[in-house]
Amino acid sequence: MKYSIFSLARAALSGHKNWQRTWRDATPKDRYDVVIIGGGGHGLATAWFLASEYGIKNVAVLEKGWIGSGNAGRNTTIIRSNYGLPGNTGFYELSMKLWERMEQDLNYNAMVSQRGVINLYHSDAQRDAYARRGNTMRINGIDAELLDLAAVKKMIPFLNFDNARFPVQGGLLQRRGGTARHDAVVWGYAHAASALGVDIIQNCEVTGFVRDANGKVTGVETSRGKIGAGKVGMAVAGSSSRVAAMAGLRLPIESHVLQAFVSEAIKPLIPGVMTFGAGHFYVSQSDKGGLVFGGDIDGYNSYAQRGNMPVMEDVCEGGMALMPMIGRVRLLRQWGGIMDMSMDGSPIIDRTPVDGLYLNAGWCYGGFKATPGSGFVFAHLLARDTPHKEAARFRLDRFRTGAMIDEKGQGAQPNLH
Amino acid sequence: MRIVCPFCGERELGEFTYLGDAKPVRPEAGASEDEVFDYVYLRDNVAGQTSEYWYHGGGCRAWLKLTRNTLTHEISSVEPAAGVGARQAVK
Numbered sequence: 139m140k141y142s143i144f145s146l147a148r149a150a151l152s153g154h155k156n157w158q159r160t161w162r163d164a165t166p167k168d169r170y171d172v173v174i175i176g177g178g179g180h181g182l183a184t185a186w187f188l189a190s191e192y193g194i195k196n197v198a199v200l201e202k203g204w205i206g207s208g209n210a211g212r213n214t215t216i217i218r219s220n221y222g223l224p225g226n227t228g229f230y231e232l233s234m235k236l237w238e239r240m241e242q243d244l245n246y247n248a249m250v251s252q253r254g255v256i257n258l259y260h261s262d263a264q265r266d267a268y269a270r271r272g273n274t275m276r277i278n279g280i281d282a283e284l285l286d287l288a289a290v291k292k293m294i295p296f297l298n299f300d301n302a303r304f305p306v307q308g309g310l311l312q313r314r315g316g317t318a319r320h321d322a323v324v325w326g327y328a329h330a331a332s333a334l335g336v337d338i339i340q341n342c343e344v345t346g347f348v349r350d351a352n353g354k355v356t357g358v359e360t361s362r363g364k365i366g367a368g369k370v371g372m373a374v375a376g377s378s379s380r381v382a383a384m385a386g387l388r389l390p391i392e393s394h395v396l397q398a399f400v401s402e403a404i405k406p407l408i409p410g411v412m413t414f415g416a417g418h419f420y421v422s423q424s425d426k427g428g429l430v431f432g433g434d435i436d437g438y439n440s441y442a443q444r445g446n447m448p449v450m451e452d453v454c455e456g457g458m459a460l461m462p463m464i465g466r467v468r469l470l471r472q473w474g475g476i477m478d479m480s481m482d483g484s485p486i487i488d489r490t491p492v493d494g495l496y497l498n499a500g501w502c503y504g505g506f507k508a509t510p511g512s513g514f515v516f517a518h519l520l521a522r523d524t525p526h527k528e529a530a531r532f533r534l535d536r537f538r539t540g541a542m543i544d545e546k547g548q549g550a551q552p553n554l555h
Numbered sequence: 556m557r558i559v560c561p562f563c564g565e566r567e568l569g570e571f572t573y574l575g576d577a578k579p580v581r582p583e584a585g586a587s588e589d590e591v592f593d594y595v596y597l598r599d600n601v602a603g604q605t606s607e608y609w610y611h612g613g614g615c616r617a618w619l620k621l622t623r624n625t626l627t628h629e630i631s632s633v634e635p636a637a638g639v640g641a642r643q644a645v646k
Binding site: 377379380388389390391392393437438439440441442444446447448451481537538550551553 | 595601
């Protein structure tokens, strides 16, 4: 199925009754060259890049539930590449560039909307830190603009600029940042990967690894039987520790719950993505009109996919401090997702000590924006057995060697990243 | 989630701060690099019953040891952590 203006016109003229399934719901074969565990954005992107860039088409993506039912469908859909540390800066820009060509690559409308991400600053020290980050971005060829108060007032005039405790002084703007439709990203990768022969297998939970006499992983045990594999890649952020434990591995990761929120729909208000710099609050407005926002993780280990009231209160306080007029907007929905919080706040894309098993994990709460980049570099690692140069620092052993990538400088306390 | 503090009674979650898994024990001075690495960085990250430290900063400021289920958030026991660390340190 190829989508175009003509396919849309044909479908419209026939009353939209002839649309076909966009991807095949496959049944498992006995063996694949590569088996990817996890049918979220990262797993499906990995499969697509394996098939399209690296010529490995005998690939299966195994998903315990339905594709996109985990964090891929629970995030706040923000895309950006405004990172400051070596390792992160180049990787997230690689991902940003892939977002920019995703819809043409996949022949699927993912509603990628580059309407800007602005991080507001509220003190001289924060301005200096943002100026430094902006400079780092520009040195690396990424767009960044440091806006003063007058420029922010022109762009978003409705903020509470005179907040006595946290006056807005300006912001760091990345115009190429924005949002994308998260479900469409999952479906788009499924659509394109399936067309190249990738098997997407739903309701297929991995229950163990098949190992040979040398300990090499040669397949997986699943709720739908044994599946042989040349290589197995894990892309199950949120549950990485649980799946790795089946191979006898302990990871530098804790699972924490992050909540997200949507308000009732209002008329167009917020031009792009905004973040409040004096607390933790980020917001954008969906095409349906709802304000989509979030803040900190709850702070305690959880696999429950739901959070608690103190963080809801804290997030709403952040919103009110920035835009007091939203106090009369009602909250429509709220939910939680499970984050792979790593010990330095950065991801892990590496081989594991177990031969044949590859790890894509530790995305903390920044996994959505990384989706295409993560798929690309993980496919590279699986195909070539060497890390992609933009992901070479995301090593599993960096916690042992001391080569941490700690963007916030919080140390080995995952709930603070 | 509400936590029944053994000193203050049932209080809302916002009064408490989470430290983490109570299982890792700080290695003694002179421990090997592997032991220190394991203590600082590796976690069991259990899905189910865990034992963990919380701090009642908004109340009695005592350290508490909770048994909690990470799949359901159900708390099955809360006890004062006082002395637990000290006893482990002299082991």
